[in-house]
Amino acid sequence: FGALSDWSMATVTDSTEEGVWSVNVTKMTDRLYFLNSTGGVPQGSAVYGGSGRMLGVVARLSSPDLKPEAALTTRGKVDIRGTAEVHGEDQTPPGWGAHCSSYPLEDHPGILINKKADVGYKGDGSLSGNPEIQEADPPLTDQYFTEFGDLSWDDLVARADIRLAGGNINNTHPDSTADGRCLTGQAHPYNWGNPLNPDAACGDYFPMIYVDGDASIQSGGVGQGILLIEGNADIRGNFIFHGIIIVQGNFETQGTGNHVYGSVLASNATLDLQKLVGSSVLEYSGCAATRAVLFNRALTRVRPIERRSWVDLSSAVSG
Numbered sequence: 001f002g003a004l005s006d007w008s009m010a011t012v013t014d015s016t017e018e019g020v021w022s023v024n025v026t027k028m029t030d031r032l033y034f035l036n037s038t039g040g041v042p043q044g045s046a047v048y049g050g051s052g053r054m055l056g057v058v059a060r061l062s063s064p065d066l067k068p069e070a071a072l073t074t075r076g077k078v079d080i081r082g083t084a085e086v087h088g089e090d091q092t093p094p095g096w097g098a099h100c101s102s103y104p105l106e107d108h109p110g111i112l113i114n115k116k117a118d119v120g121y122k123g124d125g126s127l128s129g130n131p132e133i134q135e136a137d138p139p140l141t142d143q144y145f146t147e148f149g150d151l152s153w154d155d156l157v158a159r160a161d162i163r164l165a166g167g168n169i170n171n172t173h174p175d176s177t178a179d180g181r182c183l184t185g186q187a188h189p190y191n192w193g194n195p196l197n198p199d200a201a202c203g204d205y206f207p208m209i210y211v212d213g214d215a216s217i218q219s220g221g222v223g224q225g226i227l228l229i230e231g232n233a234d235i236r237g238n239f240i241f242h243g244i245i246i247v248q249g250n251f252e253t254q255g256t257g258n259h260v261y262g263s264v265l266a267s268n269a270t271l272d273l274q275k276l277v278g279s280s281v282l283e284y285s286g287c288a289a290t291r292a293v294l295f296n297r298a299l300t301r302v303r304p305i306e307r308r309s310w311v312d313l314s315s316a317v318s319g
Contacts, residue, residue, distance in 0.1 A: 001025050001033065002294050003204060006102055030102060030294070031061040033302065036313065054313040063300040064156075065149025066226070066244060066293050068263030070112035071129060071284040074251065075140050076271035077118045078111065080125030084253065084276040086110045088129020091283045093242050093261040099198050100287035108284045109134035125276065129284070145248065145267035151299075153248070156228055157210050159298035162189045166213020166231055172221035172239075176201035192223025195242035195261075195288075206243065206295040214249065220257075225292050226299075233266070235280065242285070243292030253280035262288040 001010060004027040013022035024036040040052030071088045072078070080086060088110040092100045110129030111119055119133050127133070136144075146153040163186065174194035175183045182202040183191055192209060194202040206225040215229045218237035225243045232249035238257030244265070245251070251266035251274055258280035268274060276282070294300050304310065 001027060002291075003099070006030075028058075030290075033059050033061075035059060052314070055310060056313050057310040058305050059302045059309065060305050061294065061300050062303050063293050064151040066289070066299075068108075068244060068265065068284070068289050070109040070134060070263065071282050072110065072251070072264050072266070073112040073136075073140070073144075074264075074266040074268050074274065075114055076250070076268045077120065077273045078113065079120045079122055079273060079275045080127055081122040081275055081277045082125060083123065083279045084125045085279075085281045085283075086127045086129075086276065087281075087283045088132070089284065091261060091285045093195065093285055093288055095196070096198055096242075096287060099291070103287040103290055106286055108286075110284075112136055112140070114139045142267065142269060145246065145265055153228075153246075156208065156226070156246075156299075159208060160210035160228065161185055161207040161225075161296075161298065162192075162209045164189060164209065164211050164215075166211055166215060169211070169215055169217045170219040170221065172217075172223045174200065174202035174205075174222070190221075192221075192227075192241075193225055195222055195224040195240060204295055206292050208296055208298060218255070224288070225296060235260075236278075242288040244289050250274045252276065253282075254278050255280070259283075261285040262292065 009024055009026045011024050019041040021039045026034045028034055035057045038054045071086050088108040090105040090107050107130035110127045110132045112134045114136055116133045116135055172190045172192045175188050175191040180201045182205050184205055192207055193205040194200045197203055208226040210228045212230050214231035216234045217239050220238040222240045227245045229247045233247045233251045235253045235258050236255040240259045242261045244262050247266040250268040250272045251264055254277040256279045260282045262285050
């Protein structure tokens with residue numbers, strides 16, 4: 001239902017031995033829904049023949065506070081080398097136009113860091129944003145990279161759809177059956193969704209992936225969702241990712257063809273030098289980051305609003 005446009009509706013209906021039911025789901029905004037539920041007993045019922053009931057409820061999506069503030073948020077020194085690029089201007093990923101129309105573009109800093117002087121250039125690397133570099137106020141601490149509203153780093157790890165040991169991770173790619181069913185979860189650990197075709201079988205699959213250690217991701221892989229890395233991240237060799245990457249160590253890129261739409265948060269608690277090398281590109285995308293959270297079932301739940309969420313519509317309709 002998250003794929004619905006605002007004020008459009010989808011209907012789910014079924015029947016049981018006791019009667020029939022249907023639910024009309026109307027998407028009011030990105031996080032607000034109205035559910036109109038009807039239950040009825042067929043005319044042939046001996047006791048309640050022909051009776052029915054209609055209820056309406058207003059529900060809101062609840063999800064963690066994962067709203068990246070820059071294309072790259074980190075501590076310590078960062079070098080942009082070769083022809084690497086970091087851009088904070090809000091981008092819609094290629095082919096995602098129809099899926100991002102309800103997310104307004106909002107430019108962000110290219111890099112959010114404690115000290116502007118910690119960002120350096122070598123070669124023809126480029127950095128842009130609004131502004132290019134933003135000094136964090138208050139300064140970034142460990143908690144920034146481990147506390148996300150009501151959820152902690154450990155909570156995110158516990159909810160991960162896919163768990164991998166540290167080391168080389170090669171050729172992540174979408175995987176589906178012949179009849180178009182996306183193969184998801186730990187049984188298919190290298191299916192990280194399909195960012196290149198959002199209308200395909202795995203286009204709305206945004207897993208949360210946890211890597212327990214250092215991760216070297218390479219060999220033309222693609223993925224989308226939320227990538228959690230316990231150690232250091234080394235991105236190389238035509239890796240394309242849409243969503244949010246959170247790294248407890250440092251974040252580095254090298255080689256050609258790497259492209260991240262969304263945001264990267266790298267704690268780098270040891271304050272190592274981090275290098276963005278080669279022709280890697282990191283671009284802020286509010287749409288990619290937001291969809292990574294909203295489309296993950298472990299993170300986002302629908303709950304009735306706290307006060308006056310429901311109404312009995314039966315009398316209103318019959319009157």
